[in-house]
Amino acid sequence: MYQKKENKLFKIIQIPILTDNYSYLISDENSAITACIDPGNFDEIDKCLKENDLKLDYILSTHHHIDHVGGNLLLKKKYECKIVGNYHDRDRIPGIDIELKDSETFSVGNNDLIVIETPGHTVGHICYHFEDNSTLFSGDTLFSLGCGRLFEGSCEQMVESILKLRSLPGNTKLYCGHEYTESNAKFAFHLNSTDEKLKKKIQQIQKKREKSEPTIPSTISEEIELNPFMKFDDKKFLDLIGIKNISDEENFKKLRKMKDEF
Ligand code: ZN
Ligand code: FE
Numbered sequence: 001m002y003q004k005k006e007n008k009l010f011k012i013i014q015i016p017i018l019t020d021n022y023s024y025l026i027s028d029e030n031s032a033i034t035a036c037i038d039p040g041n042f043d044e045i046d047k048c049l050k051e052n053d054l055k056l057d058y059i060l061s062t063h064h065h066i067d068h069v070g071g072n073l074l075l076k077k078k079y080e081c082k083i084v085g086n087y088h089d090r091d092r093i094p095g096i097d098i099e100l101k102d103s104e105t106f107s108v109g110n111n112d113l114i115v116i117e118t119p120g121h122t123v124g125h126i127c128y129h130f131e132d133n134s135t136l137f138s139g140d141t142l143f144s145l146g147c148g149r150l151f152e153g154s155c156e157q158m159v160e161s162i163l164k165l166r167s168l169p170g171n172t173k174l175y176c177g178h179e180y181t182e183s184n185a186k187f188a189f190h191l192n193s194t195d196e197k198l199k200k201k202i203q204q205i206q207k208k209r210e211k212s213e214p215t216i217p218s219t220i221s222e223e224i225e226l227n228p229f230m231k232f233d234d235k236k237f238l239d240l241i242g243i244k245n246i247s248d249e250e251n252f253k254k255l256r257k258m259k260d261e262f
Pocket of ligand 2: 177
């Protein structure tokens, strides 16, 4: 009889690398296919692959920043893996082999992903959504309680990108590119120090960080509730933090500026 072995089919290994980055291994034990999301560094990923007795079949790059692609070429050389990235960023993703566009799908063993283009942090940023596994790898677009700085894209683009992520099912687990949650929480609390749910979340965050445990994953529904950058069109929230509601873009711009200057 067929038995569903969900965990075995989609195992995620979270690897803290560099100063505060997260890289992830996803492995499908049925097909023995493994992918690494954003290997910012060779040594730490290589070590983790060895420890877990895994080979590497694919690298999934979210964007071209060195803390996300720093390990691409050495891992490709050692494991002969294929590198997946945004077609529009094919000149900036080191070693890219498989170029995908928005809404295109790709399979890692038995697990299918869909590409969500989310320009803003960089113009070629993409997120990887494993819909059947309720899992999103958001790179530096959306963090727990925060979002990426706008290095290349416009506020208009970032708002569009956030709206795309906001429309995902609430139970989607959010695996982002950095452990920024504690500092993001300080800004969120500064904006709204009376939110009981936020206070409770901050206590949980602090407990985890005291033990050097990750605060990631979060979920889309938690972010919709608590992340200020998900609330650029929430009139009550804008009133509370003293932003006059003009347009999504203008509101977001002010919010982002407040955070950048915090
Ligand atoms: Zn980045
Ligand atoms: Fe980064």
